[in-house]
Amino acid sequence: MFENLTDKLQRAFKNLRGQGTLTAENMDEALKEIRLALLEADVNFKVVRDLVDHIREKATGTQVLTALSPAEMVIKVVRDELVETLGKDTAKFKFASQPPTVVLMAGLQGSGKTTTSGKLAGWFKKGGHRPMLVSVDVYRPAAREQLKVVAKAVGAHLYEGENVESNTESVVRLAKEARREAVINGCDVLIVDTAGRLHIDEQLMEEMQSLRSLLNPQEVLFVADAMTGQDAVNSAKEFHDKLTLTGVVLTKMDGDARGGAALSIRAVTGQPIKFLGIGEKYDAIEPFHPDRVVGRILGMGDILSLIEKAEEKLDKKKSEEFAKKALSGDGFSLEDFREQLRQVKKLGSLQSIMGMLPKIGPFAQMQQASSKVDEKQLTRVEAIINSMTAYEREHHEAINGSRRKRIARGSGTSVPEVNNLLRQYAQMRKMFKSMSKPGFARRLGGMKMPGM
Amino acid sequence: MMFKLFGGKKEEPAEQKQSLFERMKQAVTRTRENLAERIEDVISFRKEIDASTLDELEATLIAADLGTTTTNEVLAAMREKVDRKLIGDGDELKRVLKQELLAILQRAEEARPRIEVEPPEVILVVGVNGAGKTTTIGKLAHALRAQGKTVLLAAADTFRAAAIEQLEIWGQRTGAEVIKTKPGGDPSAVLYDALQAAKSRKADYVIVDTAGRLHNKTHLMAELEKMHRTAERILPGAPHETLLVMDGTTGQNGLQQAKVFTEAAGVTGIVLTKLDGTAKGGVVVAISREMNLPVRYVGVGEKQGDLIPFNASDFVDSLFQ
Numbered sequence: 001m002f003e004n005l006t007d008k009l010q011r012a013f014k015n016l017r018g019q020g021t022l023t024a025e026n027m028d029e030a031l032k033e034i035r036l037a038l039l040e041a042d043v044n045f046k047v048v049r050d051l052v053d054h055i056r057e058k059a060t061g062t063q064v065l066t067a068l069s070p071a072e073m074v075i076k077v078v079r080d081e082l083v084e085t086l087g088k089d090t091a092k093f094k095f096a097s098q099p100p101t102v103v104l105m106a107g108l109q110g111s112g113k114t115t116t117s118g119k120l121a122g123w124f125k126k127g128g129h130r131p132m133l134v135s136v137d138v139y140r141p142a143a144r145e146q147l148k149v150v151a152k153a154v155g156a157h158l159y160e161g162e163n164v165e166s167n168t169e170s171v172v173r174l175a176k177e178a179r180r181e182a183v184i185n186g187c188d189v190l191i192v193d194t195a196g197r198l199h200i201d202e203q204l205m206e207e208m209q210s211l212r213s214l215l216n217p218q219e220v221l222f223v224a225d226a227m228t229g230q231d232a233v234n235s236a237k238e239f240h241d242k243l244t245l246t247g248v249v250l251t252k253m254d255g256d257a258r259g260g261a262a263l264s265i266r267a268v269t270g271q272p273i274k275f276l277g278i279g280e281k282y283d284a285i286e287p288f289h290p291d292r293v294v295g296r297i298l299g300m301g302d303i304l305s306l307i308e309k310a311e312e313k314l315d316k317k318k319s320e321e322f323a324k325k326a327l328s329g330d331g332f333s334l335e336d337f338r339e340q341l342r343q344v345k346k347l348g349s350l351q352s353i354m355g356m357l358p359k360i361g362p363f364a365q366m367q368q369a370s371s372k373v374d375e376k377q378l379t380r381v382e383a384i385i386n387s388m389t390a391y392e393r394e395h396h397e398a399i400n401g402s403r404r405k406r407i408a409r410g411s412g413t414s415v416p417e418v419n420n421l422l423r424q425y426a427q428m429r430k431m432f433k434s435m436s437k438p439g440f441a442r443r444l445g446g447m448k449m450p451g452m
Numbered sequence: 453m454m455f456k457l458f459g460g461k462k463e464e465p466a467e468q469k470q471s472l473f474e475r476m477k478q479a480v481t482r483t484r485e486n487l488a489e490r491i492e493d494v495i496s497f498r499k500e501i502d503a504s505t506l507d508e509l510e511a512t513l514i515a516a517d518l519g520t521t522t523t524n525e526v527l528a529a530m531r532e533k534v535d536r537k538l539i540g541d542g543d544e545l546k547r548v549l550k551q552e553l554l555a556i557l558q559r560a561e562e563a564r565p566r567i568e569v570e571p572p573e574v575i576l577v578v579g580v581n582g583a584g585k586t587t588t589i590g591k592l593a594h595a596l597r598a599q600g601k602t603v604l605l606a607a608a609d610t611f612r613a614a615a616i617e618q619l620e621i622w623g624q625r626t627g628a629e630v631i632k633t634k635p636g637g638d639p640s641a642v643l644y645d646a647l648q649a650a651k652s653r654k655a656d657y658v659i660v661d662t663a664g665r666l667h668n669k670t671h672l673m674a675e676l677e678k679m680h681r682t683a684e685r686i687l688p689g690a691p692h693e694t695l696l697v698m699d700g701t702t703g704q705n706g707l708q709q710a711k712v713f714t715e716a717a718g719v720t721g722i723v724l725t726k727l728d729g730t731a732k733g734g735v736v737v738a739i740s741r742e743m744n745l746p747v748r749y750v751g752v753g754e755k756q757g758d759l760i761p762f763n764a765s766d767f768v769d770s771l772f773q
Contacts, residue, residue: 036520042703045514109726109754110582110699114613139754141590141621142614149613149635198729225582229517229703231731252581255666257705280581280611376671 030074031056043260044233047085047267055081079294085263086290087272094218094246099188100132100179102215106208106243107223108235109196112251114143116223116277117193118150119285123275124189125156132157132187134178136171136211137195138164147193154282157187168207171195175211192217199238212243221274223249224265232261233268240269251277254284318343326432334393337425338385345378380413384421387411396422501534501545509549516734519704522741526552550768553737557747557764560740564720567692572604572650574658574683574690578676578717579697580709581664584725584751586615588697589659590622591751591759597626601656606646607632608639608679611663619661625756628659639663639675640682647686660691667712676717694719695748698736700726706735710745724762725751 031052038048059077095101103120105113117133124131133151137143144164151158159178164170175192182190192215197204212220222236222245239245248265253276262273273288322340326332385393387410392399399407399422408415506527513523529552533539539548575592577585586609593603605628609615616632623630631646643660650658662679665672683690696719698706713719724733727750736747747762 039514039520040704042517042705045511108701108729110584112582140587140618142618145617146612146614153613198726200730225699225701227580227699227703227705228701229706229731229735230515231517231701231729232703234730235701252666254668255580255705256668256708257703260703 027056027059027074034078038260038263041258041260042227042229042232042264044230044264044267047233047264050267051081051085051263082263082294083291086266086294093274096218100182100190101188101219102179102217103189103191103219103221104212104215104217104243105191105193105221105223106239106245107196108198108225109140111196111223111225112249112277113196113223114146114150114193115280115282116221116249116251116275116285117147117191118154118156118282119277120191120275121151121156121189122154122282123285124191125154129189130157130185130187131189131191132159132178132182132185133191133193134159134161134174134181135193136174136178137193138166138170138174139195143193143195150282157182157185168210171207172210172214175215179215199235199242205238205242208243219246220244221247221249222265222269222271223251224261226250226252226259226261227255227257228261228264230264232264236265237268240271245269245271247271247274249273249275249277250288253277254279326429331429331433334385334388334396334425335390337428338382338393341378341382341385345382380411380417381421383411384408384413384418396425501539501542505542505545506531506534509545513734516732517703517706518734519707519738522556522738525741526556554765554768556737556741557768560744560746561764563744564746569689569692571654571656572647572658572687573656573692574647574650574660574687576660576662576679576683576691576694576717577697577723578662578694578713578719579664580666580699581612583664583697583699584723585609585664585697586618586622586661587754588695588723588725588749588751588759589619589661590626591756592659592749593622593626593628594756595759596657597628602653603628603657603659604646604650604653604655605630606642606658606660608642608646609661609663610635610637610639610642615661615663640679643679643682644686647683647690651687667709667716673712673716676713680717691718693721693748695721695723696745697723697725698733700724700729700733700751701731702733702735704735704738707738707742710739710743714743714745719745721746721748723747723749723751723759728752728758 034055035048035052038051039045043051055074055077058081059074105117107113114135114137117135121131121133133147133156135144135147137147144160148158148160159174159181161174161177164174171194178192179190181187192211194208194211195204197208199205220243222239224232224236228235236245236248248269248271250259250262250265250273253259265271266273273290276286276288278284278286318339322332322336325336384407387407388399392403392407404415404418404422408418411418509530510523510527513526514520518526526549530539530545530548533548534545539545577589579585589605593605596603603626605619605623607616607619607630609619610633613635616630616635620630620632622628629649631642631649633642633645639662646658646660649655660679660683662676663672665676667673680691680694694717696710696713698709702709710719710722722736722739722745724736724747727733733750739745740747747764749759750762752758752760
């Protein structure tokens with residue numbers, strides 16, 4: 001996420017590094033680089049102009065007072081400026097005093113409204129709510145069918161409706177019925193998925209307005225694609241003018257788009273970005289933390305998000321048991337190994353995990369390596385272990401040639417792959433065991449660990 | 453072959469050609485208004501060209517999503533001409549800028565000429581999530597069916613919820629048969645079935661819908677490579693065309709999309725969608741310039757007929773008229 005912007009800004013500051021004082025000249029150079037980086041990141045050019053002006057003002061005003069190096073100081077100023085633009089506080093969700101809380105989804109075609117609706121329903125469910133989904137997209141073929149599948153996948157209630165024609169009357173009727181249905185079913189949140197529409201389509205924007213006044217939603221969320229270019233300001237502004245948005249969801253953040261649209265949309269609507277869509281799975285959504293995302297933009301990583309995710313997903317007790325076992329004399333079995341694999345998989349794709357780490361130093365190479373890792377490899381390894389008998393999982397040394405052949409057949413892999421796994425497992429076991437031996441800490445102490 | 457159906461001079465009555473052009477114009481009206489207005493602003497007030505004139509032009513091109521690199525290159529050429537007094541006034545500037553942009557788009561078109569193919573012609577449609585692949589396929593099928601061609605649609609997006617149903621509705625609307633499997637099935641298997649069916653039924657076209665994928669997901673791109681190989685194995689030369697569908701609102705990430713999808717799936721042309729909004733789609737100029745990858749069609753609305761062939765000179769003309 002935002003990787004490329006990070007790269008560019010770091011390069012901009014590299015040129016500043018090593019110079020004792022901040023002159024108007026080298027500031028100009030850095031600002032030019034910042035401007036280019038922000039433009040290449042698809043931040044709207046008017047927004048860039050304002051940002052760069054502010055950054056220049058603040059940077060030159062504080063120069064002699066700080067103990068930081070010029071580069072560090074400019075980074076700080078840029079960081080603060082971007083955080084300020086994105087909004088300082090983590091956005092909170094508004095709930096109705098009288099349920100159901102209504103969430104109206106709005107956006108251009110293909111921005112990801114239906115998928116996001118499903119993800120939000122899942123998110124509400126996890127928070128102990130009873131969400132209901134309804135699609136009032138009576139226009140796009142199979143749009144309502146899509147939400148039905150999504151609702152089933154996340155286990156949320158769905159209002160389907162009947163006798164639906166492709167017109168505004170159907171849209172309004174469906175919305176009304178859905179709200180009534182939500183009350184009857186005791187659902188406290190109603191998420192209304194709408195048809196994608198162009199902000200200049202007067203008729204469909206009017207339809208959106210009538211939906212808004214009918215439902216009086218607590219949240220009107222603008223769903224926007226992180227890959228959007230300069231036009232983000234036009235669509236966001238128009239949607240906001242017509243519908244008074246309450247927040248933004250930025251989707252497809254698991255791509256490599258620089259995501260400057262986040263800054264543009266925030267600048268023209270003044271509304272907070274509340275969620276990020278970070279993958280195709282229905283739980284791939286996370287609350288937006290401006291400071292963290294800016295931290296990511298500037299190459300400081302998003303370790304906080306990673307820790308939060310790990311805490312939420314990992315079974316702490318199981319992990320501790322594994323660590324204890326791995327370090328003990330007997331070592332860990334293939335059964336334990338499989339359990340660990342499953343835990344790691346719960347965190348999401350390796351790429352999304354790596355995306356949260358800083359882009360500097362040793363981490364930079366790790367990220368590059370992770371982009372080459374075949375995610376399916378984990379599944380294959382698990383399949384191989386699944387094809388072993390319980391006895392084999394506890395006694396890896398018993399797995400002879402014919403057993404290997406059987407395991408390969410059973411898991412749809414090949415004998416070399418099984419061999420490879422067993423070899424790696426044996427190495428890991430050895431490594432863990434040696435870690436528990438005295439002297440290991442001393443050996444480790446000899447290696448300089450960054451940041452420790 | 454299919455390009456003739458859209459753009460053939462002999463087959464199409466002059467009236468329709470005119471209307472296509474009109475619609476192209478409409479589609480880019482906002483781009484044009486914006487661009488032309490600003491260029492007018494820039495040049496009509498000050499006949500003399502100075503640095504700020506070029507600065508404002510820079511902002512205009514950047515606002516159209518051409519990106520800083522392309523913008524700077526195009527403007528550098530202009531600046532040089534201004535410096536050497538080859539451009540004297542605003543009108544001249546406009547003409548030369550237009551020429552520059554047109555040359556970039558035309559080079560890409562010439563690099564990949566349209567080829568005649570023995571039926572069945574296989575068109576693989578790829579792109580990121582939400583670009584408009586399925587809708588584009590529906591429109592393509594509509595145009596081909598209107599010409600009396602038989603079209604098979606391969607529902608190889610087995611991933612997204614209700615993607616198969618969506619394509620089936622387009623199949624019903626256009627009278628094209630849909631070859632499918634159950635959700636979660638192997639996309640290459642669907643492709644295989646569709647190509648076999650096309651061969652035995654002597655279909656004219658097979659259009660293959662694929663799941664939207666972000667180009668930085670290595671395993672999903674590998675899946676596309678596999679589909680490409682599968683097509684080639686069953687029908688040598690297939691896919692004859694691989695269309696990258698790109699959302700017209702896409703910013704500079706479009707360049708990366710074009711590069712990575714071309715590596716994996718051998719993209720031969722771009723379909724630029726949703727141009728009926730206010731977005732300019734200028735990233736295709738950058739793509740043409742860097743990759744010689746032409747735009748084949750533009751999507752200008754939600755109706756079946758709202759897919760029109762891209763014409764570089766019409767496009768640039770419309771921008772400046």
